[in-house]
Amino acid sequence: MTPVDTKTSPVPAGRARAARDRGRARSPKRTIEMNLGPQHPAMHGTLRARLTIDGETIVKCDPDIGFLHTGFEKLGEYRNYNQVITVTDRMNYLSPICNNVGFAVAVEELVGIDVPPRGQYVRVIMAELTRIADHVLSVGLSAMDLGAFSVMLWGFIQRERLYDVFEAVTGARLTTSWTRVGGIFRDVPDDFRELVIESIKELPALLDEIELMLDRNKIWLDRTKGVGVISQSDAIGYGLTGPLLRASGIAYDVRRARPYLCYNDLDFEVVTETAGDVFARYKVRLNEMRQSYKIVHQALDKLPGGPVNVESNKVVLPTKNEVYTSMESLIHHFKLTMGGHGIKTPVNEIYSCTESPTGELGFYLVSDGSGVPYKVRIRPPALLAFQIYGDLVEGLLISDSVAVLSSFNVIAGEVDR
Amino acid sequence: MAARRDGLVLKDEHTTSTRGAGAAVVATDAILEHLGADFKIQGRDVFHGQTTVILRREDLHEFVKRLKDEHGFNFLVDVTCIDYLKHPKDHPERFAVVLHVGQMIGPLRLRIRAYIPEEDPQAPSVLDLYPAAGWLEREAHEMYGVVFEGNPDQRRLLTPDDYDGFPLRKDYPLKGRGYRDMFPKYFHIPEE
Numbered sequence: 001m002t003p004v005d006t007k008t009s010p011v012p013a014g015r016a017r018a019a020r021d022r023g024r025a026r027s028p029k030r031t032i033e034m035n036l037g038p039q040h041p042a043m044h045g046t047l048r049a050r051l052t053i054d055g056e057t058i059v060k061c062d063p064d065i066g067f068l069h070t071g072f073e074k075l076g077e078y079r080n081y082n083q084v085i086t087v088t089d090r091m092n093y094l095s096p097i098c099n100n101v102g103f104a105v106a107v108e109e110l111v112g113i114d115v116p117p118r119g120q121y122v123r124v125i126m127a128e129l130t131r132i133a134d135h136v137l138s139v140g141l142s143a144m145d146l147g148a149f150s151v152m153l154w155g156f157i158q159r160e161r162l163y164d165v166f167e168a169v170t171g172a173r174l175t176t177s178w179t180r181v182g183g184i185f186r187d188v189p190d191d192f193r194e195l196v197i198e199s200i201k202e203l204p205a206l207l208d209e210i211e212l213m214l215d216r217n218k219i220w221l222d223r224t225k226g227v228g229v230i231s232q233s234d235a236i237g238y239g240l241t242g243p244l245l246r247a248s249g250i251a252y253d254v255r256r257a258r259p260y261l262c263y264n265d266l267d268f269e270v271v272t273e274t275a276g277d278v279f280a281r282y283k284v285r286l287n288e289m290r291q292s293y294k295i296v297h298q299a300l301d302k303l304p305g306g307p308v309n310v311e312s313n314k315v316v317l318p319t320k321n322e323v324y325t326s327m328e329s330l331i332h333h334f335k336l337t338m339g340g341h342g343i344k345t346p347v348n349e350i351y352s353c354t355e356s357p358t359g360e361l362g363f364y365l366v367s368d369g370s371g372v373p374y375k376v377r378i379r380p381p382a383l384l385a386f387q388i389y390g391d392l393v394e395g396l397l398i399s400d401s402v403a404v405l406s407s408f409n410v411i412a413g414e415v416d417r
Numbered sequence: 418m419a420a421r422r423d424g425l426v427l428k429d430e431h432t433t434s435t436r437g438a439g440a441a442v443v444a445t446d447a448i449l450e451h452l453g454a455d456f457k458i459q460g461r462d463v464f465h466g467q468t469t470v471i472l473r474r475e476d477l478h479e480f481v482k483r484l485k486d487e488h489g490f491n492f493l494v495d496v497t498c499i500d501y502l503k504h505p506k507d508h509p510e511r512f513a514v515v516l517h518v519g520q521m522i523g524p525l526r527l528r529i530r531a532y533i534p535e536e537d538p539q540a541p542s543v544l545d546l547y548p549a550a551g552w553l554e555r556e557a558h559e560m561y562g563v564v565f566e567g568n569p570d571q572r573r574l575l576t577p578d579d580y581d582g583f584p585l586r587k588d589y590p591l592k593g594r595g596y597r598d599m600f601p602k603y604f605h606i607p608e609e
Contacts, residue, residue: 066575073560074584078591109465236491236521239549252521347506348464351495351517351528362495364517368505379495379517387552416575 031059038067042145042402045412047386049393049401056397061390065383068416076376080342081107084376086177091378092414094137096176097130097166098356104179105260106352106363110345111181113315119183119308120262125196125299126169126178127354128292132203133162134357134409135243135285135292142282142406143214146223151210158206161199168195181343182316183309193300203293207286214282224279228392228404231276239384242359243284244408248276254355265302268295278407285409315343342371358382358409382414441524442466448488448525456480467528474514474531478541478567481529484518485546492521493547496554498533498561502587511535512563516543533563542567560585 031054037043046067052060072091076084088103089096101123108115115123140155163173169188170176178184189195214220230240235248245252253270255263271287273280309316313332322329335341345367353362359381366375385408393401445468449461456479460471472480484490494517501508510532519526533540542565544550554565555574562583564571573580579602582589 066573066577069575071584074589074591112465234548237548239493239547250521257524346464348462349469349528350465350467351526353494360494362517364495364497364515366499366504368503374504375499377495377497383552383556384549387549 030054036398036401042405044141044405044410047405047410047412047415049390051398051401053398056399058393058396058398058401061393061401063386063390065386065412065415068412070413070417072417073376073378076373078372080371081181081345081373082343084373085179085181086175088378089175089177090413091380091417092356092358092361092382092411093174094411095130095134095357096174097126097170097178098134098354099361100176100179101127101261102352102354102356102361103363104181105354106350106365107181107343107345109352110348110350110365110367111315111343112346113182113310113312115183115261115310116307117262117304118187118306119310121299121303122184122188122192122308123179124261124263124266125296125303126166128295128299129162129165129196129200131292131357132200132289132296133159135289136206138357138406138409139210139282139285142278142403142409143210143220145402145406146220148214148217148220151213154206154210158200158203165195165199180309180316182312183307187308193303196296196300200293200296203289207289211286221279223400223403224282224407225275225277227278227400228396228407229275229277230388230392234388235276238388240359240388241381241384242355242357243281243288244359244385246270246272247280247284249274254353254360258353260352260354262299266295266298268292268298278403281407336371340370345369345371353379356381358411358414359385378417380414380417382408382410386410386415441526442468445525445527448484448527452480452483455483467526469528469530472529472531474533474540477514477516477529477531478543478546481516481518481543482546484527488525489520489523490518490525490527492519493517493543493549493553494519494526496543496550496557498557498563498585499530500561500585500587508532512538512561514540514557514563538563540565544568559583562586 031052034051034053035048036051037048038046048064048067050062050064051058072087075087079087085100085103088099092099136155136158140152143151166176167173170178230244230248232248232250235245235250241252249272251270251272256270268291271284271291273283313329317336318329318332323333347367347369349366351362351364353360361381362379364377365373368374389405389408393404442463449458449470456476457473458470459473462469497515499513499515501511501513512533512535513530514533516529517526518529531540540563542550542554544554544567551568551570552574554568555570555572557563558565558571559573559576560583572578579600582594
């Protein structure tokens with residue numbers, strides 16, 4: 001029997017054919033391009049990644065964003081400072097109050113005023129409740145993407161309880177538009193303390209149960225440990241902040257590093273993990289919720305009385321009762337709301353940052369002295385997080401890229417603005 | 418702190434705010450003194466504890482590199498541009514590129530501003546120093562039309578690839594410029 005000449009024979013036989021097929025699978029010609037998103041359910045909103053795949057392995061990933069671009073920064077240049085607050089909660093719709101607080105703090109820093117202690121504490125309590133609502137959903141969704149559906153449902157029960165508090169305090173569940181420059185639009189209800197304590201009563205048990213469910217789960221561990229590892233130098237270089245950075249072992253938290261409101265008076269830890277993988281991010285979020293629980297209880301115990309707003313009608317609108325009965329208040333009301341007037345700001349610029357659940361949320365405000373900002377630049381933590389995604393998933397399986405994405409907690413509204 | 422007649426307690430703009438500690442301003446000043454020997458610093462401004470340095474755009478990259486290598490400014494916070502077309506203060510050029518850099522472990526932050534002329538809207542990229550600059554510069558490029566030299570990826574980030582115009586420029590109207598006219602590829606408008 002003569003051996004088959006693999007070079008000349010059109011159909012190589014047996015082992016030679018297998019070798020040729022293996023070679024083809026590795027050759028760049030066999031890679032195909034594939035869209036992940038923008039309508040894919042695992043792509044969290046309207047994110048899209050253009051993948052070049054070889055079998056199940058991602059060779060190249062080119063994230064594409066902008067499907068939800070709404071021009072918030074342009075809109076901010078045409079709305080007065082209090083109106084921009086309504087824009088900010090459409091940005092990160094999972095943690096609207098953190099965004100409201102962030103923008104209000106930025107304008108207050110620009111004007112140079114401090115909110116009274118009660119206003120600060122109430123803001124902190126609500127911001128921490130929002131952080132819990134965001135993290136519990138983020139952990140739940142990342143578990144759901146990897147097949148543990150019940151974690152998401154448990155998380156949603158907790159989130160509903162928190163949203164009931166938001167509804168009672170702000171009047172809205174999602175687009176809260178709660179803060180105003182110089183305070184908040186009204187004081188919290190009388191039963192605020194009971195409402196809040198009741199809403200997070202079962203949180204510690206829930207977190208323990210989630211840990212019990214996932215931490216010894218073989219599938220969960222296999223799919224999260226060692227997947228999507230971000231090194232410390234990458235995390236800093238790419239400008240990551242929030243749970244992503246802390247999961248890589250860097251204890252940077254705006255609440256501690258550049259404290260705002262009353263965070264200096266509160267006792268909490270900056271949670272870190274060292275592994276930098278999907279599992280570490282999940283752990284950081286879980287433990288951060290425990291810290292937030294602690295902060296909320298402390299702040300409720302320390303909650304002072306007094307006004308929530310700055311006592312000056314140059315910044316804060318007078319109450320309706322005053323407007324109808326006193327001429328001075330009526331003038332203040334008009335001065336604050338009429339076009340061409342509004343809050344007096346120095347002709348200068350300021351960068352102010354707060355810790356939102358996704359990371360350092362920054363507002364860079366340039367003022368021309370009028371009641372309307374000259375420029376509102378939003379530093380979105382999720383944009384910088386999604387930037388590293390393309391590099392990180394190269395070489396991973398498609399299913400792992402889903403695990404990595406859900407651990408990032410990327411909010412499309414914040415990325416695209 | 419100075420209480421005004423209307424009861425509004427304002428912080429003096431030259432004192433530091435609760436955020437930027439006074440020591441940070443002093444430390445930033447020391448760094449700027451050190452670097453000022455090698456660079457021509459055009460201006461410096463401290464407002465509520467935040468320091469702004471104005472540089473020539475030729476110096477921008479080298480200045481940031483020295484900051485990063487010698488003073489530990491390893492965190493690129495933000496890159497953006499400003500269009501000063503309608504700003505009440507006088508500015509030498511229409512555009513400016515603004516960088517916020519800071520120390521990840523450490524209190525210091527610095528805002529660096531370099532003016533860019535309208536007829537030659539180019540700025541040096543800091544992508545080789547901070548990978549974070551990639552998308553931030555792409556966004557500044559599509560919104561203001563400033564080209565970042567050294568950033569190979571200058572595709573549009575948030576707006577569609579064939580979008581025409583730079584939306585965040587001050588002469589661009591808020592309502593846009595006619596959606597259908599902007600995408601002739603998708604909306605064929607028959608000629609009368």
